[in-house]
Amino acid sequence: MEDSNGAEIKAPPPVQRRPPRPRGGGFTPEGFVAALRRRLSSGAAVAARASFAADSGDESGPPEPSSSHSRRDSSGDTSSAGGPGDFTAFSFRAAAPVHRKAKESPLSSDAIFKQSHAGLFNLCIVVLVAVNGRLIIENLMKYGLLIRAGFWFNSTSLRDWPLLMCCLSLPAFPLGAFSVEQLAFRNVITDAVATCLHIILTTAVIVYPVLVILMCDSAVVSGFLLMFIACIVWLKLVSFAHTNHDIRQLTISGKKVDNAPSTDDMDSLQAPTLGxxxxxxxxxxxxxxxxxxxxxxxxxxxLIRQIILYLIFTGIQGFIIEQYINPIVVNSQHPLKGGLLNAIETVLRLSLPNVYLWLCMFYCFFHLWLNILAEILRFGDREFYKDWWNAKTIDEVKYKSS
Structure with missing residues (x-):
């Protein structure tokens, strides 16, 4: 073909078009089978079959397609190597069996500990927050904000010098126990005399703060802190006396004792020093x-993070006492004057805030405060408590809490 100038014009290449789909009566079963085979041999179908086999527990699922398992004919159709009678391609169809092996329900006793229950745990947290949020709002609407400083620190708290001086004088008792042990290690006094002196010191360290508190009109927190410190000093002095008595038996007197320590422990047995x-x-x-x-x-x-948490949980404890426990105690009748049902109702109303208060006190003291002291003093053994919440008996709770 030439144009007006005589140049030859090349004809455009012929466009190959797909033959139109047969409509109506032009439907051919051979075309449908070929399209179905192409669909079943695709990657999506293979992935679906593998996923179904894994979910149903069938370890002998259909094998992955490979060049040896498929063939392509001259028309471009792909067919399964198993031929028309191979039904593995239909494993994700409705005709495939769903129940292939015996399985337990997720909440049955045999399967409940073999899976995660994070969803149920989150649901319990949501319910707990909703219920307690309603109780907090109801309490605030009924009583208002009851936080007051007079219960904890009143006008006499800053002038409570007798309790402060009593607290500052408590270190005299450990120094007295140290002097007794020094005399006992030098054989100046006998073990019997040392034991009697330790009994006097440990008794005085408890009786002395009690007498000071009874003679002085102090705030609640001041008296509580003084007795708390006195109890700690008393327990430490008891351990100090017992341990040094055993050390004297092992190193000086040469007596045979049960459960004698090993050689490594014997190297650390020495007389107490002031440090x-x-x-x-x-x-x-x-x-x-x-x-x-x-x-x-x-x-x-x-350490800073632990101190911040300690202050937060201390405030939560004060809020629970002031906002929940005090109003219930003040507004309730005397247990002996009221009926039995009123006494039971009061105890049940106090049970929930007392549980929260006890948990906050445990976390605040045994975890936060003791870890703060241990971090400042570089104390290595931080196992101050064990998993008492998994205990099955009361004795096990006592052991894991100590």
Whole structure:
């Protein structure tokens, strides 16, 4: 073909078009079978069959397609190697069996501990927050904000010098116990005399603060803190006396004792020093020993976070006492004057805030405060408590809480 100038014009290449789909009566079963085979041999179908086989527990699922399992004919159609009678391609169809092996329900006793229950746990948290949120709003609407400083610190708290002086004088008792042990290790006094002096010191460290509190009109927190510190000093002195008595038996008197320590423990058995006593009185432990495991350094960032958490949980404890426990106690009748049902109802109303208060006190003291002291003093053994919440008996709870 030429144009007006005589140049030859090439004809465009012919466009190959797909033949139109047969409509109506033009439907051919051979075309449908070919399209179905192409669909079943695709990657989506293979993935669906593998997923169904894994979910149904069928370990002998259909094999993955490969060049040896499929063939392509001259027309471009792909067919399964199993031929028309191979029904593995239909494993994700409705005709495939769903129940292939015996399985337990997720909440049955045999399968409940073999899977995660994070969803149920989250649901319990949501319900707990909703219920307690309603109780908080109801309490605020009924009583208002009841936080007041007079219950904790009144006008006499800052002038409560007798309790403060009593607290500052408590270190005299550990120094007295240290002097008794020094005399006993030098054989100046006998073991019987040392034991009697320790009994006098440990009794005085409890009786002395009680007498001061009874003679002075102090605030609640001041008296509580004084007795709390006095009880800790008493327990530490008891351990100090027992441990040094055993050390004297093992190193000086040469007596045979049961459960004798090993050679490594014998190397650490020595007379108490003033530095070891001071560290023991400040360390978060009630068991005296001449030396303790120590950490390398103090983590300042971690320590600041623990102090902030300690202040937050201390405030939560005060809120629970002031906002929930005090109004119930003040507004309730005397247990002996009211009926039995009123007494039971009061106890049940106090049970929930008391549980929350006890949990906050446990976390605040045994975890936060003791870890703060241990971090400052580089005290290595931080196992202040065990998993008492998994205990099955009361004795096991006592063991894991100590």
């Amino acid at each position: 070891s006593l001071v560290y023991f009185m400040m360390a978060p432990t009630l068991c005296y020993q001449p030396s303790y495991p120590r950490t390398e350094n103090v983590r300042k960032g971690w």
